[in-house]
Amino acid sequence: xxxxxxxxxxxxxxxxxxxxxxxxxxxxxxxxxxxxxxxxxxxxxxxxxxxxxxxxxxxxxxxxxxxxxxxxxxxxxxxxxxxxxxxxxxxxxxxxxxxxxxxxxxxxxxxxxxxxxxxxxxxxxxxxxxxxxxxxxxxxxxxxxxxxxxxxxxxxxxxxxxxxxxxxxxxxxxxxxxxxxxxxxxxxxxxxxxxxxxxxxxxxxxxxxxxxxxx
Numbered sequence: 655x656x657x658x659x660x661x662x663x664x665x666x667x668x669x670x671x672x673x674x675x676x677x678x679x680x681x682x683x684x685x686x687x688x689x690x691x692x693x694x695x696x697x698x699x700x701x702x703x704x705x706x707x708x709x710x711x712x713x714x715x716x717x718x719x720x721x722x723x724x725x726x727x728x729x730x731x732x733x734x735x736x737x738x739x740x741x742x743x744x745x746x747x748x749x750x751x752x753x754x755x756x757x758x759x760x761x762x763x764x765x766x767x768x769x770x771x772x773x774x775x776x777x778x779x780x781x782x783x784x785x786x787x788x789x790x791x792x793x794x795x796x797x798x799x800x801x802x803x804x805x806x807x808x809x810x811x812x813x814x815x816x817x818x819x820x821x822x823x824x825x826x827x828x829x830x831x832x833x834x835x836x837x838x839x840x841x842x843x844x845x846x847x848x849x850x851x852x853x854x855x856x857x858x859x860x861x862x863x864x865x866x867x868x869x
Contacts, residue, residue: 655679657712657749657776658784658791659740662692662798664732664757667851668820668827668844669806670717673736674798675743675752676790677712684710684789691785692795697803704800707793714746715801724848733758734767741771744778752776753791755784809844817842822851835859 657677663669678684687706688699695703707713716739718726726735736757744752758764765780772778781787785795810817818826831852834842836859841852 655747655749656681656751656753656790657744657747658753658755658788658794659743660755660785660791660794660798661736661739661757662795662802663820664736665822666820666827667822667831667846667849668720668817668842669802669809670719670844671723671736671739672798672802672805673716673718673739673743674794674801675714675740675747676707676793676797677714677747677749678710678790678793681789684793689789689793689796691792692799693785695796700796700800700803703796707797711790711793712747713797714743715797716743717801717805720844720846723846727848733764737764737767738771740768744768744772744776745774748774749776752778753784753788754778754780755791755795756780756782813842822849828855831855832859 655677657675659673659675661671661673663671687703689703692700718739740754754768756764761780761782765778769778784791806820816826817830818824820827831842832855835855841847841856845852
């Protein structure tokens with residue numbers, strides 16, 4: 655049994671980090687259904703492929719909420735946080751071999767940290783762009799992306815207005831956050847308050863209020 659592990663949502667300021675592991679006996683079953691790196695598939699194609707992956711593979715998903723990320727970052731880096739979740743998923747799947755999409759700039763270091771959190775004897779291979787190299791990691795990337803997209807839609811529905819993708823590079827997300835903070839004086843629900851983007855927007859809003867008061 656081999657498995658691939660990948661994540662979606664490492665960098666966004668809004669929403670969860672989603673890590674997925676996919677395990678199969680042979681990657682041939684994944685190639686037959688057209689699995690590719692999630693970034694190279696349209697949203698509709700990912701939605702179509704995701705249930706097919708679940709039919710032919712064992713799948714494990716772990717979601718880490720924005721609130722949990724903020725709390726955990728007080729005692730560890732994002733790299734270590736991700737490595738711990740990767741290790742948890744590998745433990746659950748119990749493969750002989752695990753291919754990992756390296757979250758650290760240093761592939762070997764990420765591999766070392768993941769292994770330090772594991773009790774099973776799986777052989778691990780940590781690679782940058784593993785989602786392009788190994789179909790089993792591509793499959794994990796698809797499930798992770800589809801799961802996170804679904805959570806963002808749920809968050810948007812709960813809030814009752816468009817929030818964009820949640821990524822810091824998304825003008826819709828930044829505009830939503832700026833307006834929300836301006837109206838309420840606090841970050842929107844599901845925001846990673848430890849992110850510099852959130853802290854900077856809060857600071858700018860505070861300065862504007864101070865200038866308005868002084869004026």
